[in-house]
Amino acid sequence: MEKKHDNFDLDNLDIQILSILMNDASIPYTEIAKKLIVSGGTIHVRMKKMEEMGIIRGSNLIINPQKVGFDITAFLGIYLEKGSQYNHAVEQLKQVKEVVELHYCTGAYSMFAKIICRDTTHLRKVLNEDIQSVKGIQRTETIISLEESIKRQISLT
Amino acid sequence: MEKKHDNFDLDNLDIQILSILMNDASIPYTEIAKKLIVSGGTIHVRMKKMEEMGIIRGSNLIINPQKVGFDITAFLGIYLEKGSQYNHAVEQLKQVKEVVELHYCTGAYSMFAKIICRDTTHLRKVLNEDIQSVKGIQRTETIISLEESIKRQISLT
């Protein structure tokens, strides 16, 4: 049977269950079952299968960072002296809790990070004290987000 | 009473509840109550308060994009011809479902996007057909993520 895209062992029902829960993980299985016209037990079986397959990583409560005092989102292009210092730098940056994403990437930068800080003073402290002090990091370029216009999950359909 | 940081009207209990649920939204209130040595009802009241304050945006099921066939994460620096075209460009980019984040930002780029695609063919199609065709977008620079080393929420404590 030909599908539009190869989604491994997932059928349409799986994809639809994921699509619903990706936007709101608190929707009860019974309600999903009604919407997709299957029984609650089926939703449960499918979810369990997808958890075992490692497709589902877990669930997050999404908060508004600004409302808890974190006002600044910034992206950081990081230049490493040598590529071989990557693993060490990752371990160091894991200790910096303001770093919420870190990517090893192509292009001019060796690594690319997303960080969230309380204010400009906090940002400066993280950049100067925490990031720049990591061995192997040569220099960084900072892009500050003034507005987050889109923030969503991928659409599977 | 002096606190380490100003978290608006949140006390330590609120922060601890959020910290737990941000990492796993499926943990039952009763278990949180036991851990923090308060009643389940108290957790409920605090959560309701924070929902009304707009601190809690909702909850997401976190999936592994690679396991559902989305193998490429890329960041896009976008140059606009004129800053005034920002609002229009945002509306256009909202229609491109591969764009999962969009920021209005400082620095060389006018806007900064995160996109998730199935493969290189898909990425090329999104860049050439969907992104470049948006009126006002002059050119883009693409940074492809080869590995996501860190992916987490901010730590409130």
Place this chain on the structure above:
DNA sequence: GTTGAAAAGTGCTGCGA
């Protein structure tokens, strides 16, 4: 694989302190 219903666990509400 799916169903439907029973059993176990959790969320919600109101009263009392």
Place this chain on the structure above:
DNA sequence: TCGCAGCACTTTTCAAC
């Protein structure tokens, strides 16, 4: 403001299809 107890709802399991 918090804690306790009862009710409603959800999740989980399982025999049968």
